[in-house]
Amino acid sequence: MQKQYAVIGLGRFGSSIASTLFEAGNEVLGIDINEERVEEFKDCVTHAIVADSTEEEALKAIGIQDFDEVIVAIGNDIQSSILTVLVLKEMGIKKVIAKALSKRHGQVLQKLGADWVVFPERDMGERVAHHLMSPNVLDFIELAKDYSIEEVKVPISMVGKSLKELDLRAKFNLSVIAINSRGNIHISPHPDQMIKEDDVLVVIGRNEDLKRFANLK
Amino acid sequence: MQKQYAVIGLGRFGSSIASTLFEAGNEVLGIDINEERVEEFKDCVTHAIVADSTEEEALKAIGIQDFDEVIVAIGNDIQSSILTVLVLKEMGIKKVIAKALSKRHGQVLQKLGADWVVFPERDMGERVAHHLMSPNVLDFIELAKDYSIEEVKVPISMVGKSLKELDLRAKFNLSVIAINSRGNIHISPHPDQMIKEDDVLVVIGRNEDLKRFANLK
Ligand SMILES: Nc1ncnc2c1ncn2[C@@H]1O[C@H](COP(=O)(O)OP(=O)(O)OP(=O)(O)O)[C@@H](O)[C@H]1O
Ligand SMILES: Nc1ncnc2c1ncn2[C@@H]1O[C@H](COP(=O)(O)OP(=O)(O)OP(=O)(O)O)[C@@H](O)[C@H]1O
Ligand SMILES: [Ca+2]
Ligand SMILES: [Ca+2]
Ligand SMILES: [Ca+2]
Ligand SMILES: [Ca+2]
Numbered sequence: 001m002q003k004q005y006a007v008i009g010l011g012r013f014g015s016s017i018a019s020t021l022f023e024a025g026n027e028v029l030g031i032d033i034n035e036e037r038v039e040e041f042k043d044c045v046t047h048a049i050v051a052d053s054t055e056e057e058a059l060k061a062i063g064i065q066d067f068d069e070v071i072v073a074i075g076n077d078i079q080s081s082i083l084t085v086l087v088l089k090e091m092g093i094k095k096v097i098a099k100a101l102s103k104r105h106g107q108v109l110q111k112l113g114a115d116w117v118v119f120p121e122r123d124m125g126e127r128v129a130h131h132l133m134s135p136n137v138l139d140f141i142e143l144a145k146d147y148s149i150e151e152v153k154v155p156i157s158m159v160g161k162s163l164k165e166l167d168l169r170a171k172f173n174l175s176v177i178a179i180n181s182r183g184n185i186h187i188s189p190h191p192d193q194m195i196k197e198d199d200v201l202v203v204i205g206r207n208e209d210l211k212r213f214a215n216l217k
Numbered sequence: 218m219q220k221q222y223a224v225i226g227l228g229r230f231g232s233s234i235a236s237t238l239f240e241a242g243n244e245v246l247g248i249d250i251n252e253e254r255v256e257e258f259k260d261c262v263t264h265a266i267v268a269d270s271t272e273e274e275a276l277k278a279i280g281i282q283d284f285d286e287v288i289v290a291i292g293n294d295i296q297s298s299i300l301t302v303l304v305l306k307e308m309g310i311k312k313v314i315a316k317a318l319s320k321r322h323g324q325v326l327q328k329l330g331a332d333w334v335v336f337p338e339r340d341m342g343e344r345v346a347h348h349l350m351s352p353n354v355l356d357f358i359e360l361a362k363d364y365s366i367e368e369v370k371v372p373i374s375m376v377g378k379s380l381k382e383l384d385l386r387a388k389f390n391l392s393v394i395a396i397n398s399r400g401n402i403h404i405s406p407h408p409d410q411m412i413k414e415d416d417v418l419v420v421i422g423r424n425e426d427l428k429r430f431a432n433l434k
Contacts (some may be wrong), residue, residue, distance in 0.1 A: 005349065012318060016342025017349075024350060069349060073342075097349065101229060118345055124337035125233025125290075132222065132234075132286060132314070133241060139358045141368055143395065143419065147402045149366060151358055175404055177394050178360065178421060187362045187392055187421055202360065204395060204404055204419075 002026050006067040007045070008053045008084060010037045013099055013120050014073025019044040029067065033080075054083040056091070065091055072098040072114075078105055082112065097212035136216045138200060148205045149177065154195050155216040166189035172213045174205035219243050223284040224262070225270045227254045230316055230337050231290025236261040249347060250297075271300040273308070282308055289315040289331075295322055299329065306330035337384065351431045355417060366394065366421045371412050372433040381408035388429045391422035 015030075015037075017092040022028040022045050029046040033052045034036050039048040042048040050056040053074070064070065070093050074081040078101060088096050089112060098114040100106035106117045131137065138151040158166055168174045179186045179193065180200040186193065193202075203210065223246040224235040229256050232254075239245040239262050247262040250269045252298040259265040268275045270291070281287065287310050291298040295318060305313050306329060317323035323334045348354065351377075355368040375383055385391045396403045396410065397417040403410065412418075420427065 012336075012338030013342045013345075016339040017346045020343050020346035020414040021349065024346075026350070071345075071349075097345070118341070119229075119230030120338055120341035120345070124335070124341045125230045126237050128288075128314070128335055128337070129234045129237035129241070130218075132238065132288075133220075133243070141356045141358055141366065141419075143368065143397055143398050143417075144402050149358065149394070149419065151360065177366070180360055183361050185361050200360075202358075202366065202421075 004067050005029070006031060006062075006064055006070045007030075007073060008070065009073035009075065009099075010034075010041045010048075011073060011075055013075070014071065015041050015044065017071055017073060022046065029062070031062070042186065052080075054080050054087065056087045059087060059091065064088070064093070067093065069093075069095040069097065072096065075099060075101060081105070082108055085109050085112050085114050107183060134211070136214050143204075146207050147205070148207055148210055150201065150210050150214060151180070152201050152203060152210075152214050154199045154201055156197075158195050159197050159199075161196065162192050162194050163189060167197070168201075168203065168213065172205065173209045174203045174213055176201055176203055178202040220286065221284050221385045222246070223248060223279075223281055223287045224290060225249075225287065226290035226292065227251075227258045227265075228290060228292055228314075230292070231288065232261065233259050233292060234288055239263065246279070248279070269297075271297050271304065273304045276304060276308065281305070281310070284310065286310075286314065288381040289313065292316060292318060298322070299325055302326050302329045302331050351428070353431050360421075362420070363424050365424055365427055366419065367427050367431060368397070369418050369420060369427075369431050371415075372420055374434060375412045376414050376416075377411065379409050379411050380406060383412070385420065385430065389422065389428045391420045391430055393418055393420055400431040 002025050004027045005021050007014050008031045010030050010032040018028050018030050025027040030048040031051050035050050038048045038050045061194045072084050085098050095115045098109045100117050109117050135151040140148050140150045142148050179189045219242050221244045223239050224231050225248045227249040235245050235247050245262040246266040248268050250374050252267050255265045255267045289301050312332045314333045315326045317334050326334050353370040357365050357367045359365050396406045
């Protein structure tokens, strides 16, 4: 199931995508206008090439048409990001993923046909802010507007009690999906299971109920 | 439960953190050396101030000691990022969260006492790469080294079948935690529940089993 990806722009975001795809066994072409960047990342991808992606001829010479998915991870040079997406979609690349710096930039990329626009700094900023507000929540998935799954460090007050005693269903309207006890995952844990120090509960429910639970001491 | 946060550096990452915290009702002080940035974000935070965070006197004049949590979201100017973390920890700020550009940069920040070092572009790059490799996986939580929860779009071949017929437990060793049917969340769904088009299954299990399931057509 390995695929061919091209990543244009080997900044922090682009190089992270490129090396993650490559380490998972995919064929990855890395492209950057900056020779030093290409040199730095040449061992983290299948091929690394110096080219200006705003030049259609250069992209053709590389054979970019043969790639099903191209990631445009150019940042500060908004004009180059826009031109590159335009050229790629005109060349008929099926799936173009592009990084945007601002809402306006993202709108332009979408109008030009970008298939997925990503705002890495904005999205990561939101994740970090959530974590600061709820330090006991290690990770979460937003399922719908008001439902989530959260991975929550148990408050000290719960240590030594069984799930039955805690009865999160009655008290918080939450279901316990799993317990992570120092790396051992117990799926659909038994009601008699005791909570230990450093246990992490995986719970599902409404955001308001999750918030009450995650703020317990 | 509202807290006081200071965010130093109102680039894309810092401004996203600041406005998310502020919109959730927290008191947020935004600081940037660049007057235009401060002007741009002054309505997205409680207060916005122009200051050079590498100058201890400037930080003292602002009253930064009164903040329990300070986020250092300075990017390209690595020297300023390092100096700022140093000054903040010397001033006794309890919790300093700092953005790092590279592994080396992160190590330095940690040695200087940063309480949490974040690599926004790298982490978001990894998330995007995962999504490209498994387009049916909308979101995921890594619970342990080899266990995850994934939100997976159902393959067309499953539409019109019941959970009992699919028997993901027997066939994939996966448990279905919930079904998201166009925004309606069914937690611990009944075995007779029918899979509809556009349904999203929330499943828990080993990464290898999840991968097999998420790659079904
Ligand atoms: N026309 C172009 N063709 C190819 N590469 C380009 C072009 N313009 C810019 N790049 C490259 O894109 C990369 C990312 O750009 P830049 O560093 O400005 O963005 P950034 O938003 O700071 O990135 P990040 O936050 O991911 O580090 C750089 O390595 C740059 O050389
Ligand atoms: N000494 C300093 N004091 C206060 N603010 C500073 C200082 N040095 C830099 N900044 C501010 O930090 C902000 C973020 O820095 P910069 O844009 O270089 O990083 P970046 O990694 O490209 O950020 P992002 O990717 O989040 O947009 C800028 O608005 C900059 O003015
Ligand atoms: Ca950046
Ligand atoms: Ca989601
Ligand atoms: Ca930058
Ligand atoms: Ca996790």
